[in-house]
Amino acid sequence: MAQHKVNYTQDGGLPVALTSIDKIVNWGRSNSIWALTYGLACCGIEMMASGASRYDFDRFGTIFRASPRQADVMIVAGTLTKKHAEFIKRLYDQMTEPKWVISMGSCANTGGMFNTYATVQGVDRIIPVDLYLPGCAPRPETLQYGVMLLQKKIRANEASRAQKAKRLM
Amino acid sequence: MRAYTPKDDVQAKAYYTDRFYVSPQVPKQKPESDEVFNADLEAIKAKFEVTDAYIQVEQLVIYINANDIYGVLELMRDELEYTQLSEMSAIDWLAKGNKFEIFYQMLSMNKRKRIRVKYFIENGQAVDSVEKLFRSADWSEREMFDMFGIEANGHPFMKRILMPYDWQGFPLLKTYPLQGDEFAAWYEVDKIYGKEARDIIGPELRDTAKVDRYDSERFARLGHEVPKGTKITGNEPKNEQNYQEDDGVFMIKKFDKKDSVVIDDPQR
Numbered sequence: 511m512a513q514h515k516v517n518y519t520q521d522g523g524l525p526v527a528l529t530s531i532d533k534i535v536n537w538g539r540s541n542s543i544w545a546l547t548y549g550l551a552c553c554g555i556e557m558m559a560s561g562a563s564r565y566d567f568d569r570f571g572t573i574f575r576a577s578p579r580q581a582d583v584m585i586v587a588g589t590l591t592k593k594h595a596e597f598i599k600r601l602y603d604q605m606t607e608p609k610w611v612i613s614m615g616s617c618a619n620t621g622g623m624f625n626t627y628a629t630v631q632g633v634d635r636i637i638p639v640d641l642y643l644p645g646c647a648p649r650p651e652t653l654q655y656g657v658m659l660l661q662k663k664i665r666a667n668e669a670s671r672a673q674k675a676k677r678l679m
Numbered sequence: 680m681r682a683y684t685p686k687d688d689v690q691a692k693a694y695y696t697d698r699f700y701v702s703p704q705v706p707k708q709k710p711e712s713d714e715v716f717n718a719d720l721e722a723i724k725a726k727f728e729v730t731d732a733y734i735q736v737e738q739l740v741i742y743i744n745a746n747d748i749y750g751v752l753e754l755m756r757d758e759l760e761y762t763q764l765s766e767m768s769a770i771d772w773l774a775k776g777n778k779f780e781i782f783y784q785m786l787s788m789n790k791r792k793r794i795r796v797k798y799f800i801e802n803g804q805a806v807d808s809v810e811k812l813f814r815s816a817d818w819s820e821r822e823m824f825d826m827f828g829i830e831a832n833g834h835p836f837m838k839r840i841l842m843p844y845d846w847q848g849f850p851l852l853k854t855y856p857l858q859g860d861e862f863a864a865w866y867e868v869d870k871i872y873g874k875e876a877r878d879i880i881g882p883e884l885r886d887t888a889k890v891d892r893y894d895s896e897r898f899a900r901l902g903h904e905v906p907k908g909t910k911i912t913g914n915e916p917k918n919e920q921n922y923q924e925d926d927g928v929f930m931i932k933k934f935d936k937k938d939s940v941v942i943d944d945p946q947r
Contacts, residue, residue: 595867627859631883658922
């Protein structure tokens, strides 16, 4: 076992760091964004690639969870059909606050090329979206950049107050 | 976006003239030109009425009466070695005679031959299910019901297969608009939030080419983002988005391009 020597003489002699509740909570939240495994179409493949070893989402503390109750962020990766719309609402409601939504790719943003009767024209008709990623499909770098922007957004919030729940209506 | 034109009578009138292009008919041969097909056709004709028969693209096409379909397919499966129903569905000829054409694509692995069995039904008429003969007809007939509204008598589970159970309308009909009718446009809003939410959520934006620089409810203001709902007056300054605050983040080092090294060697 490694032996650590604490230098009690530096920083005023105390092994203590001072910060605010906001900062420490947001630091924890922004660096452990657990994402709901939610690949709906081909964007899901890019999302999987982001999680795999080459792009390695674990570096950001982003770990994919199979249950909405353990997830903080829902990455809507792919085409949302009208048949599936009620389930995305149900899964979103099952996630615990605070929660965020990333709309990944053209289909989730606007319906994309599926300008048809069976496709929801933008996932923001169903649930509130924090971040839209353009692309068809966005590359894993885009998704990782998006998660970094989401981290910035989380850090900008006041964590100490009870966060107001985001609702579409 | 292309202007919407009513498609109720799209089949009734020709939208091109012979002056420019006549779509060539795929040539048809007589069934007698193929030994195997001729024998099959004779075997079917011995028991059932065949109204028309020809060979097209090396496949035999036969037209029968709607009531005979179960018997014909049973005969083909048990005696003529056509053991697979690869595909079945309907064709919408409602504008031209208020009819549906139903087709069954049969495959014989032993003979290496395909036969297409066809018949016409009136609009609103049901067909006989062949699910007892071919399990593949189970889902095909459900899809036919889903897309055209043609029911199959004797099917064990005659429900929609692709669209939700509470869907209204049959999407593969020629009269069904591609972008959906009013029910389709509000389906998810009505179901999840209720009809009173229509005003709040608003209609679908179906114009893919629409760009509105004064619209701050949507996201398409890349580089010039403003908070949602902001009234946009004129030239908003360019909004440089950075993934990190200027004064840095606790315990996280900021990526500096100057200090980074670009590796050119792909084999590294």
